[in-house]
Amino acid sequence: MPGVSIHIDNVTKRYGTVSVIRDVSLDIAPGEFLSLLGPSGSGKSTILMSLAGFTHPTKGVIRIDERDVTDLAPRSRNIGMVFQQYALFPHMTVEQNIAFPLLQRGMAKSEIGNRIEAITKLVGLVGLEKRPAPNLSGGQQQRVALARALVFQPPVLLMDEPLGALDKKMREHLQVEIKEIQRVTGTTVVFVTHDQSEALGMSDRLAVLNHGTVEQIGTPEELYDAPANAFVADFIGEANILSGTLVGWSDERCAIRIADGSVVEGTPIGNFPLQSETPVELVVRPRSIKLDQPKEGSLCGQVLSSSYFGESVSVRIKLAGGSEVTAKEPPTLRRVAGENLSVSWSYQNARVFQQKGE
Template sequence: MAEADLIDTGISTLFLHLNNNLLTYRRVFVIFLLSEARSNRAISDRGVMTGISVDIRGFTKEYGNMTVVDGVSLNVAAGSFVTLLGPSGSGKSTLLMGVAGFTRPTRGNIFFGDRDVTVLPPRQRNIGMVFQNYALFPHMTVAQNIAFPLIQRGVSKAEIAPEVSKMMRLVGLRGMDDRPVTKLSGGQQQRVALARALVFRPPILLMDEPLGALDKKMREHLQSEIKEIQQVTGTTALFVTHDQDEAMSMSDRIVVLNHGRIEQQGTSAEIYDTPASAFVADFVGEANMLQGSIAESSPQGCLVEIGHNLLVCGKSVPGAVLEKGDTVDLIVRPNRISLGPEREPVPGFIPGEMLSSAYLGESILIRVRLPNDKIITAKLKPEAGQPDTQRVSVTWDYNSSTVFPRRNGASSRGE
């Protein structure tokens, strides 16, 4: 089979059967680079990179009777940084592979700007892509890896050297031109992969969990670097991760996926402070979930009975109509909880027993058992101190918690 035919008909199958086989992985990536290069021989604009929009319309991907992505519609504005966030099996990587052209949707369309690219193979989409496992060429130096897409595009040697040098400065690899990539740290290798994906100035950059193999400190460092580089280059970025902190620190907009559907999309603040579902509230950030039933409901808020005649306050999720007796989930963040001296239970104040406390530097983490045997966590500021007694009173402002109708009488956390 010819190489172009392999790209058109076989690359999706190869990607589905990688199974962490790095040789196969590199083979697919080499084919991807070659095909992209041969369809984009010239780089006409040597100036600032310009991003274009990505418009996903009703994307559905089915494998037999299994629906992996179910009718997803999403617009990624030109020059923005959008993250697909979700647990394993949520469909985020399948959606990204669809945008890249490695997976063709069963139904739906994908537009780059006003161009329908749904049936185009990867080599005709002119995208940059960064993978979790880097997929660098181990026999090449740093500069040679970065230069590879330009060489394949027929760019002259006189143009390649300054382009590579400029990109190496941008990603913090100045002076490492001749270093073998096998001698680099994980963070440095990821910088090489990022530079190689950007050196030919693609209007769209796709990243599939690119920081997943790095340690926590290196991930946090590269998060800010990648965001800064994306802003400098102006490319449109679509980023996939299951790490909530990563998504919140890097994104202009977050799209939370669950079971192949969009649960919510919005800014980091919108996702965290006003979650649209119990799944989003529980998945993004830390959360305490209390199950109960509506005792009183009004436009201003709800009283929820959580057992033992204990009443707690919360605001209902926008759009929900809650009536007395409805089964609900109430979500409250640990950092929104206050602890005080024990007092008689009244609506909004419930007794609890402190089980443990841990000093975390920026906060004190306290575990509290409620009378219904539910254990919750509270995060207090160190300067506020913690109660002197084991018996405490637990409270929060009703605006700090959200009440969700339960789905089919069960939690909506996807368990």
């Protein structure tokens, strides 16, 4: 069954006086792969459990395929779900685990056999059908959980940190497989993770959450290249964040005095007062920082470390005012701890936001 739309309208969930999510609204297109990304306690899993029907919103409406499901029981929503801990039946074989939701729906044995044959091919479990679930590796168990969630052809698949228990190599391998399976089936996927690289690599769009609210929603490119605020910039990829105050500005650039008294430039983002001494944060990606020999009047710092990562070298630098920044350079350039360098960037590559709370 092809994927369907999901609409979350002003959903809030409170436990007593504590709001876990507040006025969350999301529109998810049919067949879209949307990731909910954020730190622990940001509300990701609460949104997912609300979609599944295991948690009931305090207020707001949830629609799946334009049908109001806010008050429907989980079994009435026709949703597939994959958990981090697999939740397989240990006394059953692979095919028995996969067949379970089909038996619950009263499907004929012949059709069950056809469904199992098709889904085991799709998720790479051919030859393992008779094996007891506990005798599988972690990656194989997760494939069984995925097959069981997809075998009844749900239009929506919810995934709650499904790869969190796997090692890095297996996790990266399954990321590719899950995305390909989603492409083939056309299922709408809502994927919860705190791993930004996982979300960037798999998602059509991402919703970044913080303290129960959506900070920004967009494509991976939009969130990485045009973060709406310093939190998103820091959470999506690597970012250097320097605090300071405004000392000069125009429509497209502004000057900020940072802790050591140096003045640096960036592009103002958002509607905030462009006036002297406004507290701001400047965000610049490591790849945008240029290192050179010290120059009079330039921003300077001392190399703390230089780490080789194959395709790049990560250089950590301590500025005169005590702040630290990281630059990414080609692997052919090697810096030495203690070396003094100038630090610069183009103002177009630095985004300036008003400090939170101001």
